[in-house]
Amino acid sequence: MKDTKIEIAGVTFKNPVMTASGTFGSGMEYAEFVDLNCLGAVVTKGVANVPWEGNPTPRVQETYGGMLNAIGLQNPGIDVFIERDIPFLKQFDTKIIVNVCGRSVSDYVEVVEKLSDQPIDMMEINVSCPNVKHGGIAFGQNPDALFEITKEVKKKAKQPIIMKLSPNVTDITEMAKAAEAAGSDALSLINTITGMKIDIYKRAFALANKTGGLSGPAIKPVAVRMVYQVANAVKIPIIGMGGIASAEDALEFMMAGATGVAVGAMNFVNPYTTREVVKGMEDFMEAQKIEKITDIIGCVK
Amino acid sequence: MSKKKEQAVVYSQQNIATGIYDMWIQTSLAKDAKPGQFISVYPQDKSTLLPRPISICEIDKENSRLRIVYRVAGKGTAEFSGYQKADKIDVLGTLGNGFPLEKAEGKRVFLIGGGIGIPPMLETAKQLAGKTKETNVILGYRNSELFLKEDFEKYANLFIATEDGSVGTKGNVLTAISEKGLEADIIFACGPMPMLRALKQYAAEKQIPAYISLEERMACGVGACLGCVVKTREVDHHSHVKNARICTDGPVYLADDVEI
Numbered sequence: 129m130k131d132t133k134i135e136i137a138g139v140t141f142k143n144p145v146m147t148a149s150g151t152f153g154s155g156m157e158y159a160e161f162v163d164l165n166c167l168g169a170v171v172t173k174g175v176a177n178v179p180w181e182g183n184p185t186p187r188v189q190e191t192y193g194g195m196l197n198a199i200g201l202q203n204p205g206i207d208v209f210i211e212r213d214i215p216f217l218k219q220f221d222t223k224i225i226v227n228v229c230g231r232s233v234s235d236y237v238e239v240v241e242k243l244s245d246q247p248i249d250m251m252e253i254n255v256s257c258p259n260v261k262h263g264g265i266a267f268g269q270n271p272d273a274l275f276e277i278t279k280e281v282k283k284k285a286k287q288p289i290i291m292k293l294s295p296n297v298t299d300i301t302e303m304a305k306a307a308e309a310a311g312s313d314a315l316s317l318i319n320t321i322t323g324m325k326i327d328i329y330k331r332a333f334a335l336a337n338k339t340g341g342l343s344g345p346a347i348k349p350v351a352v353r354m355v356y357q358v359a360n361a362v363k364i365p366i367i368g369m370g371g372i373a374s375a376e377d378a379l380e381f382m383m384a385g386a387t388g389v390a391v392g393a394m395n396f397v398n399p400y401t402t403r404e405v406v407k408g409m410e411d412f413m414e415a416q417k418i419e420k421i422t423d424i425i426g427c428v429k
Numbered sequence: 430m431s432k433k434k435e436q437a438v439v440y441s442q443q444n445i446a447t448g449i450y451d452m453w454i455q456t457s458l459a460k461d462a463k464p465g466q467f468i469s470v471y472p473q474d475k476s477t478l479l480p481r482p483i484s485i486c487e488i489d490k491e492n493s494r495l496r497i498v499y500r501v502a503g504k505g506t507a508e509f510s511g512y513q514k515a516d517k518i519d520v521l522g523t524l525g526n527g528f529p530l531e532k533a534e535g536k537r538v539f540l541i542g543g544g545i546g547i548p549p550m551l552e553t554a555k556q557l558a559g560k561t562k563e564t565n566v567i568l569g570y571r572n573s574e575l576f577l578k579e580d581f582e583k584y585a586n587l588f589i590a591t592e593d594g595s596v597g598t599k600g601n602v603l604t605a606i607s608e609k610g611l612e613a614d615i616i617f618a619c620g621p622m623p624m625l626r627a628l629k630q631y632a633a634e635k636q637i638p639a640y641i642s643l644e645e646r647m648a649c650g651v652g653a654c655l656g657c658v659v660k661t662r663e664v665d666h667h668s669h670v671k672n673a674r675i676c677t678d679g680p681v682y683l684a685d686d687v688e689i
């Protein structure tokens with residue numbers, strides 16, 4: 129039996145395969161397709177201190193080899209989440225990573241404080257959502273703001289934290305270093321790349337929000353490049369994502385320096401993707417005589 | 430009633446009107462399918478990743494087949510229209526809630542379809558046959574290309590409205606209803622948004638329930654991405670905001686419950 133275990137900030141995952149926030153709900157919807165017990169972790173949809181309505185529709189549009197979304201972080205608020213979603217996920221033998229969003233530092237901190245006493249394994253702080261007008265990405269595009277919010281969150285969180293980085297910056301390593309310096313235990317990247325689509329027949333924006341976040345296979349090379357750059361700039365572990373559709377894709381991220389990997393938009397295309405990535409990774413290890421999956425992390429220099 | 434994605438097989442395909450195709454597929458999804466539900470159909474071309482939601486037009490449980498009738502609207506449906514018998518087709522289903530047939534039993538019912546909203550009304554008419562006090566099907570077409578007309582005639586009284594006036598009442602389904610003096614205790618409908626809005630208002634005036642099937646851009650089709658929401662009058666039980674997911678809580682809603 130090959131060893132697929134990985135460790136991030138003292139938390140051991142049975143394998144590196146996770147779900148990307150916002151593409152898997154809290155696992156309930158996809159539990160009909162995938163046995164959640166076989167995943168390294170479920171990363172949940174962003175949750176705020178109070179319920180958010182999100183953006184008007186259309187919220188999603190297809191693009192060549194990918195999709196744009198501008199959901200606007202619709203969520204039921206942390207109180208409902210704690211009552212409903214965490215107990216659901218606790219039934220499974222998988223790690224729970226809760227993604228947190230907010231409009232101000234105090235919003236984030238309120239959620240983090242409430243989560244601190246919950247039986248979850250880690251928190252992922254989304255400072256990189258391009259689809260909300262206030263907060264969100266503002267923290268993810270300025271290293272000083274990122275440093276500040278990371279410090280505040282770190283003060284209150286009893287679990288290790290993961291800062292989720294935006295690709296919509298000139299130099300992502302600068303952001304990664306700021307988060308590391310402020311005490312972030314790990315990083316995840318990339319969030320979606322801001323994009324736009326125009327309906328030429330209606331002469332209008334295809335998304336009600338005008339812009340949206342691009343994800344899916346179309347962004348994979350950008351994501352792999354950024355994971356590589358960040359892995360060479362910081363010491364903390366990385367969860368890599370962006371267009372992962374297969375074990376081969378996931379292995380690229382790991383060889384570029386990611387310890388964990390997450391499947392996002394491809395869940396929509398093939399609801400069995402996560403399971404297939406786990407299986408494909410094991411097959412690859414078998415075929416290539418790799419004893420421990422950790423042996424390949426960052427092996428491409 | 431679990432959902433799954435599987436490779437179905439095309440059993441037959443016909444072009445039944447300009448740009449409109451009629452396909453029967455062999456699939457295990459037929460077993461649990463209900464009228465008003467839909468399936469997600471996936472193009473093979475990997476530049477078009479997202480599933481295409483298509484309503485179930487007819488169900489043949491005995492032979493494990495589903496019928497879909499669709500209009501070529503873009504790349505995905507253009508690809509489907511080229512499929513032939515025995516070709517493989519990736520589908521996910523069955524999705525959505527479907528029409529609440531039990532609410533129509535013993536009542537006078539309108540089944541209303543407009544344009545490419547006509548197909549899901551067929552299985553609805555079939556399953557309601559003999560169970561209502563009276564079923565009037567009112568279909569709105571653009572012109573004299575009356576796809577599925579003969580199928581509906583088997584199950585109910587049929588009234589037709591055409592935009593160009595070439596057949597039946599000139600105008601829309603509501604013009605036909607008033608011209609023929611039709612009345613109902615409950616409405617089931619699918620069609621373009623202006624028609625659904627008009628029906629919502631009509632039902633409110635008549636103080637009868639109208640169940641309408643809605644459309645929105647979808648990504649997951651299973652309730653996970655929150656892409657396909659409709660504004661609701663009350664706070665939704667799942668989202669805890671005034672938004673419900675059309676792919677899971679719908680596509681059929683009581684018109685009074687949604688802001689359209």
Ligand SMILES: Cc1cc2nc3c(=O)[nH]c(=O)nc-3n(C[C@H](O)[C@H](O)[C@H](O)COP(=O)(O)OP(=O)(O)OC[C@H]3O[C@@H](n4cnc5c(N)ncnc54)[C@H](O)[C@@H]3O)c2cc1C
Pocket residue numbers: 189190467479480481482483484485498499500501502503504505506507545548549643644645646647680
């Ligand atoms: C619940 C539901 C049931 C439907 N039932 C039928 C049916 O029975 N027959 C039929 O002809 N059409 C139906 N539609 C509309 C059908 O989904 C679209 O026409 C189809 O997705 C267009 O795909 P395309 O690749 O040809 O077009 P493109 O324009 O290339 O599609 C691009 C993207 O936009 C999406 N899209 C485009 N138009 C629509 C639309 N009107 N609604 C939702 N998504 C859209 C596509 O799924 C795809 O992701 C239904 C839609 C919904 C939501």
Ligand SMILES: Cc1cc2nc3c(=O)[nH]c(=O)nc-3n(C[C@H](O)[C@H](O)[C@H](O)COP(=O)(O)O)c2cc1C
Pocket residue numbers: 148149150151173174197199201227254257292318319320342343344345347369370371372390391392393394648654
């Ligand atoms: C519909 C949708 C919703 C998303 N919601 C969130 C979210 O709530 N929080 C977050 O940090 N990232 C969110 N993301 C970003 C993904 O987690 C991921 O970073 C990104 O989509 C890239 O991965 P992918 O190409 O595999 O989808 C969302 C992405 C999509 C497509």
Ligand code: FES
Pocket residue numbers: 646647648649650651652653654655656657658674675676677
């Ligand atoms: S399409 Fe994803 S929630 Fe409906």
